[in-house]
Amino acid sequence: MKSTRIKDLLAMPEDTAVGASVKVEGWVRTKRGNKNVSFIALNDGSIIHNLQVVADAEKFDEEILKNITTGSCICVQGNLVKSEGQGQTLEIQAQTITVYGGADAKTYPLQKKGHTLEFLREIAHLRPRTNTFGAVLRIRHAMSYAIHKYFNDNGFYYLHTPIITASDAEGAGAMFRVTTLDAQNPPKNQDGSVNYSEDFFGKPANLTVSGQLEGELCAMALGKIYTFGPTFRAENSNTPRHLAEFWMIEPEMAFYDINDDMDLAEDFLKYLIRYAMANCADDLEFLNKMYDEALLERLKFVADNTFERLSYTEGIDLLLKSGQNFEFPVAWGLDLQAEHERYLVEKYFKKPVILTDYPTSIKAFYMKQNEDQKTVRAMDVLFPRIGEIIGGSQREENFEKLEARILELKMPLKDLWWYLETRKYGTAPHSGFGLGFERLILFITGMANIRDVIPFPRTPKNAEF
Numbered sequence: 001m002k003s004t005r006i007k008d009l010l011a012m013p014e015d016t017a018v019g020a021s022v023k024v025e026g027w028v029r030t031k032r033g034n035k036n037v038s039f040i041a042l043n044d045g046s047i048i049h050n051l052q053v054v055a056d057a058e059k060f061d062e063e064i065l066k067n068i069t070t071g072s073c074i075c076v077q078g079n080l081v082k083s084e085g086q087g088q089t090l091e092i093q094a095q096t097i098t099v100y101g102g103a104d105a106k107t108y109p110l111q112k113k114g115h116t117l118e119f120l121r122e123i124a125h126l127r128p129r130t131n132t133f134g135a136v137l138r139i140r141h142a143m144s145y146a147i148h149k150y151f152n153d154n155g156f157y158y159l160h161t162p163i164i165t166a167s168d169a170e171g172a173g174a175m176f177r178v179t180t181l182d183a184q185n186p187p188k189n190q191d192g193s194v195n196y197s198e199d200f201f202g203k204p205a206n207l208t209v210s211g212q213l214e215g216e217l218c219a220m221a222l223g224k225i226y227t228f229g230p231t232f233r234a235e236n237s238n239t240p241r242h243l244a245e246f247w248m249i250e251p252e253m254a255f256y257d258i259n260d261d262m263d264l265a266e267d268f269l270k271y272l273i274r275y276a277m278a279n280c281a282d283d284l285e286f287l288n289k290m291y292d293e294a295l296l297e298r299l300k301f302v303a304d305n306t307f308e309r310l311s312y313t314e315g316i317d318l319l320l321k322s323g324q325n326f327e328f329p330v331a332w333g334l335d336l337q338a339e340h341e342r343y344l345v346e347k348y349f350k351k352p353v354i355l356t357d358y359p360t361s362i363k364a365f366y367m368k369q370n371e372d373q374k375t376v377r378a379m380d381v382l383f384p385r386i387g388e389i390i391g392g393s394q395r396e397e398n399f400e401k402l403e404a405r406i407l408e409l410k411m412p413l414k415d416l417w418w419y420l421e422t423r424k425y426g427t428a429p430h431s432g433f434g435l436g437f438e439r440l441i442l443f444i445t446g447m448a449n450i451r452d453v454i455p456f457p458r459t460p461k462n463a464e465f
């Protein structure tokens with residue numbers, strides 16, 4: 001007999017379900033009962049709900065029932081019956097039970113409920129078995145699917161950009177070196193520096209911090225593309241919003257100006273939130289109950305309201321007038337910190353904000369220069385609880401202006417020759433942005449720490465699992 005997922009069982013209409021002979025496989029969450037009967041809460045990961053297994057002691061070896069402990073994995077065959085228990089409509093009356101794998105009650109770490117998230121991070125190999133991580137991982141899946149669906153339905157092509165790169169151009173963050181040289185004894189130049197011409201790629205190579213530059217090359221051919229892949233930043237920032245390895249979604253669109261870019265970002269984010277509300281209701285309700293009672297309300301609010309759009313300069317004015325005691329200074333020309341972003345979003349406007357036209361000096365070289373000579377056509381989307389969730393811009397499409405900016409920043413022009421050629425041959429106005437996938441999942445799940453929304457987080461001093 002083929003097994004049925006618990007999600008599918010619970011979705012069956014009651015009259016076909018009751019009496020049906022089925023097989024289910026999963027992990028035991030709890031077992032209680034008395035010497036006549038055991039009640040086993042079984043979870044197979046397909047859905048947050050458990051299926052109750054009722055095992056009459058007279059039908060089973062004492063040995064088998066003894067081995068069914070919290071954490072063990074079992075296969076049950078039996079008939080579905082209507083449940084009298086609270087909060088469930090169906091249960092399974094077990095005919096046969098096979099124990100695939102036991103879990104010693106003395107050592108299994110997830111014996112009881114209510115572990116702290118900090119403790120669960122130390123057992124990242126087992127935490128997927130908790131309700132919380134089951135919910136988070138199913139939501140991650142649903143959001144990945146929705147991202148591809150949104151772009152596919154809107155005429156974007158999925159583009160795979162390289163993970164290893166020899167250009168250190170974007171300056172989005174410190175990079176991880178990729179090398180096959182012997183760390184103990186690398187080949188040296190006359191002056192004592194490492195001779196990278198003997199390295200695998202013949203020059204220093206790193207893990208990518210962004211697929212944008214390559215994304216732009218292909219937007220100049222396919223029109224609208226998006227990337228969705230891992231990115232790496234070696235910053236030593238131990239915050240609840242930064243990972244060393246995270247996933248980023250980067251759409252890049254020919255013929256879009258910054259307003260089109262903002263419209264896309266807003267529509268995309270709202271689509272994803274609505275998708276989660278429509279398709280992850282059980283998991284969201286669980287997270288709302290356990291972690292963040294304002295979650296569902298906040299998701300609906302963001303999906304239903306227009307984002308506030310204003311310039312960085314206007315934002316700075318509001319912050320200066322706010323009368324707040326910020327930890328970090330506020331002045332025109334300084335980058336905004338999360339506390340500033342969250343003041344604008346949570347206290348002042350009380351909704352998501354898109355800030356535009358940032359000072360040239362705090363933004364990347366490729367952003368389109370404004371007439372005022374002081375600002376660029378950047379746009380950052382700021383969200384409640386998260387701060388920056390999206391960073392984007394219209395790109396500088398003018399060859400001379402872009403080249404002048406690269407020289408002004410003393411960046412290695414020769415390493416960027418391929419990027420500049422897009423401006424030399426058939427250049428076009430274009431725009432794009434980067435959405436940090438884990439920041440999105442933080443927002444959707446209401447979790448507070450980015451380490452709890454990725455299965456195996458990479459942060460400074462942490463890459464064991």
Ligand code: ATP
Pocket residue numbers: 172173233241242243244246248388389390391392434435436437438439
């Ligand atoms: P922040 O100012 O928050 O450090 P950033 O300005 O360095 O972010 P961008 O280079 O604009 O970020 O990257 C685009 C998006 O990628 C950000 O809006 C954010 O959602 C996400 N992001 C950036 N750095 C990280 C990180 N270390 N971990 C997780 N997500 C990140």
Ligand code: MN
Pocket residue numbers: 380388390391
């Ligand atoms: Mn940014």
